[in-house]
Amino acid sequence: MAQYTQHPVSAPPTAPERESTGHLLLRGYVILTLFVTFAHTAVYNLLGMLGAAVVLVVFTLATVAIGVPMLARNRPQAFRWRRLPWTALAYTTLALVSVAWSQWRGPTLLTWLLLAAVTVNGLFVAHVLTWHEIVRALSSTFKWILGLSIALELWVSLVIHGPLLPNFAVIPEDGIDPQLYWVRDNLFDGGRLQGIVANANILAIISLFAILTFGVLFAARARWRTTLALWMLLAAFFLVRTASTTALICAAAVGVALAVALVMRRARTPGDRTRIYVIAIGGSAVLAAAVWLLREPLLGLVGRSADLTGRSDKIWTAVLERAAQHPLFGNGFSSPWIPDDPAFDGWIVDHGLTVFHAHNMWLDVLMQLGVLGVILMGISYLSLLWRSWFFAVDRPRWDLNSSRNFSPITLLPSMFTIVLLVQGLSESTPIMLWGWMLLVMFTFKLKSVPLIGVGEREQLFDRGARARRIP
Secondary structure, three states: OOOOOOOOOOOOOOOOOOHHHHHHHHHHHHHHHHHHHHHHHHHHHHHHHHHHHHHHHHHHHHHHHHHHHHHHHHHHHHEEEEEEEHHHHHHHHHHHHHHHOOOHHHHHHHHHHHHHHHHHHHHHHHHHHHHHHHHHHHHHHHHHHHHHHHHHHHHHHHHHHOOOOOOHHOOOOOOHHHHOOOOOOOOOOOOOOOOHHOHHHHHHHHHHHHHHHHHHHHHOOOOOOHHHHHHHHHHHHHHOOOOOOHHHHHHHHHHHHHHHHHHHHHOHHHHHHHHHHHHHHHHHHHHHHHHHHOOOHHHOOOOOOOOOOOEEEEEEEEHHHHHOOOOOOOOOOOOOOOOOOOOOOOOEEEEEEOOOOOOOOHHHHHHHHHHHHHHHHHHHHHHHHHHHHHHHHOOOOOOOOOOOOHHHHHOOOOHHHHHHHHHOOOOOHHHHHHHHHHHHHHHHHHOOOOOOOOOOOOOOOOOOEEEEOOO
């Protein structure tokens, strides 16, 4: 029988390093925070406006209560203050200062508290988790949203046998506008699904994010790859059943960008990269021009009108008219708009409901914070796109070794950024809630830890197990 000798040739085997209970609880808290942010409408529909506000306050205070002691224990001077997303923070400051000239001071203060809370949580997640942990936390969050969405859709179709209103309210006998339903009971009749987020377009984007996240983990050879494949199928099912044109366009844009990034990774010389950029940019420009010229028949194929379902003729025209009143500094921050406020109540109505955002993030920012806000937002997203792209296509290198393998994890920030930018052409979600959190989180993480496994608190993971810290 094999036994250890008095003079072994190598050290005896030891158990792998395990995560502390405190760190596991921290990761669980982050997942819960991400879930509340991505599925904010579910919290609202379940607890109402007051309950959702309480949840927001509790999570923000908990984040501060956890983050401040951690920062104190790790020496405040060790915190990379210079690496903060300063342009995004400048936009947040401008949003607060705009209360001085705001045409709607109440909504400005109320929605700024929401923006500040999301910003704090985004910075917190980027600071306390490694790249691998962030991706795993996003994966867990999307699993919960997709799993609860299919469970809710099944419960509504098989048990209730009818649509469900927010807060489980009783549907009036004379009926109600379907736009107000939490779930429309469309699972078995071929209609659009809304899931727990109560919005087909939002569920579609989250499903796309989920496919990208699961795919990256699958490529990184994470554990339970079969389970990941099943989750990807569920996400693809929701992506199809939500019938969101915006999400499909985002998926096409991500597909093109992913193909270019993978080709760039195989380029051997700067000249090869230049040729790839010329072909990719030229081809994209031609494709974009063709899509624009053929937009009417293409939109007709997916059941959409040439004015993007009333956006250009009704919503964007009204927003531009209000933006022209105060073009430099805007009319005052409010993301989203507060439908009950006199400044927005009945201003733009769609399906009998007051619209609560401009359905274009750039026009929304222009109306709220003027040209100055557009500049800050443009710099924020351009900086994120630039950093995330080279994070994806540049070979990891921190010493003389120039032959290290690429990590699939590095592809995720750029793909998420492209989705947000394309979605921002027809939605305002990228400038609020989870869209803003992703901007802040990825920007801060890319600036502070630009390499996987290198940097303060950043560690390598192999199939989910901790490995030694790189010296």
